[in-house]
Amino acid sequence: MNQEKSLLNQLERILPLVEKPGRYVGGEYNSVVKNWDEVSTKIALVFPDIYDIGLSNLGLQILYENINQRGDCLAERAYSPWQDMEDLLRKNEIPLYSLETKTPLRDFDILGFTLPYETLYTNTLNLLNLSQIPIRSEKRGKEFPLIVAGGHATYNPEPMAPFIDAFLIGEGEEILLEVIDAYKEWKKEGLSKSELLLKISSIDGVYVPSLYDPQYNSDGTFLAVKTKNKNVPKKVTKRIMGKLPYAPTRFIVPSIGVVHNRIAVEIMRGCTRGCRFCHAGMINRPIRERTVQEIIHSIETGLENTGFEEVALLSLSSSDYTNVLELVEEISNKFSGKNLTISLPSLRIDSFSVDLMEKLKGSRQGGFTLAPEAASERMRKIINKPISEEMLLTTAFEIFKRGWHTLKLYFMIGHPSETLEDVAEIAALCKKVLAVGVKAIGRRAKVHAGVSTFVPKPHTPFQWVACDQQESIRQKQNLLREELKGPGLKFNWTDPKETIMEAWLSRGDRRLAEVIETAWKNGAKFDAWQDFKNYDIWMQAFREANLDPDFYVHRERSIDEVFPWDHIYPGVKKTYLKTEYLNSLSLRLRGDCREQCYACGITQTFNHLRKEDPGIVWKCPNISQPRSKNELSIPN
């Protein structure tokens, strides 16, 4: 209590000196402040980016509500302070604290880091250090909190292995609660930290990296991981929910402006389109939907609890939601005229999508975004995203005709087999779309091209593929910049240095940890922010660690290479990914796997869960016959 008082006194003096002090005080509507002394297990959920970005993170919101529903636990939050606040915290020797009770993070039992993207790794080290906690797991005894991490990036946990005590792979709803239970038991037993790690390593989906020893070939490639204890699983399979649990509805309402001020409702998890570059599409299988009633109920309750003026319906491919028309009509009946903005991103390129958006168009109107990803026929076959140009142009015409002035188009460049001709087709396509817009509504029509650069992610069919050379990326971007000049056109791109940083961190093995640590020590942080120029620091860190950055990103992998992430199993088999890789090499398209099962492995892996909830929630076709190679029967 006294500690809190004096911390509050210190904060009162430093907060007037920082930008947006509201980031550091908590007290938001729906934040949960429990009595510290009445709760046995205390968890801090940490998002290692600034408050403005982290606040609306759906994963963190789900876990926050889940944990706080339990009487024996509390969950509080912490985010990365911006540079001005960090300087003042360090200068005044104030350890990083939680927003709810202003307790130093090192006094919690468990710190759970959310790592949705790799460029948060340096921030993670920085937050541990700001919390006055040793960054390396081996240096932390039981007097320090247990440090766990989850999120999309942790499907390749190796680069962060020495810093994190345990990774929770996959969907976090149940696994974190199980870790909490094990922690409680362990605390009662009064055993050592290594006993704790061993104990939680037996929970499905928990990966304790210190119990695994990576081994390398003489050429630097990965040989295998060896388990250090025979009770430890050789392969860690991700966790999923057989049926999606109730969506969160007590969203924290920020008292200051943040990036997303809204209720987010996941209408389904997973995707069946099989785009070969898409990490989320591979690791979030199988496809599970919420019912229309459930979604409507979540929106209604969420609005009542928050007063938000915006609702986002989230999924990887909204048009594929089975009852999307019914959902949209129901939403429009229930919520129109209430001054709400409702967004439905990730729509397919067809005029049906325009119908859907038109129904959602209330008095406030968002933009229209489509993601063709590739413009040439050849590239579409390689990445497995077939789109007809005619359909795109028809859809664009409808979009402009029905009242939208700006159409955003997302593309991706940087696949190693991509040529300048393929890239030129992106520019040509944007111009055709603009011409259609001008025909529909005249000079008001605008086309914004957002062009990102491909990173070959682990657990995707492109994990064997090399990253494009920076020089080549620049050349492609220059071409686009030159072509996409002029009225009505706008072009956004990603700095190739940022892409290459993301690629190192995505594809690294455990040796990369030293590079991350050195880079952080030399000042790298906020690597996701383009205004922080950390590239030279990273290059220096590679030199100091005697590692070749190109080895990780610019090398095409042999088809039988063992990857440092192979012992983490997303339920999708490596043989399936390999087949898909070979399909991309021979320009072979594969359809929506709701129509035909391509045996990715997900239903076999989680068959037990599917059986618990038979019926409509999984959209994978039932495989009724015993599996033989080409006999996949599709029901109905």
Place this chain on the structure above:
Amino acid sequence: MNYRYRINYSKKEGMRYTSNLDIHKMWERTFRRAKLPLAYSQGFHPQPKIQQASPLPLGFLSDFEIVDFFLEQEMDLSSLETALTNSLPFGISINSITQINLLEPALQTHTIASEYQVVFLEEFDAIKIIESIHVLISKETVIRVRRGKSYDLRPLILDLEIILENPIYLKMLLMSKDGATGRPEEVLSELNIPMELTRIIRKKIILANEVLDNKLGL
């Protein structure tokens, strides 16, 4: 038909770091949570009809803030207060609600002055402060530059005194008219008191129709 109400409220705790613009949003969301029929403007981007009196700078506390809002239905004051109180974030509390005439001028054009209390977070020499107050008050003009524009602070100071209680504090009455607003931190700067070592609390906002009853001599 709209109905106009005036809320007098306090702004405390972490809410002191919520800016004026965000306070506007806070009220809108509070009304939505309370399911009160807030009136919206017409047009392509309807905005809630909420008017605030003189904006309170970031970091200040307040015992006395005023906001006017318009409802589509008439409501009795006590149920209005109950509904709002149950939906407000921590740190905002209602002092009073009154219904007022639709024809009254907009709040922001109606504000005349604000009274502030400045509490010290560290020991300051009272004698030195008294001296610097004296120097400041006896000047005819105090030209300062704020955001690249120069202005005269002196006529914006209507009253400035030190209250020698334990602990001591400053009391200032500053003009807060549209386009002529005296800011407490500017006064503190003239007195050589670093703002981050003080806590500033607005105690009162004075509106134009109250001036007649006041001996402000405005």
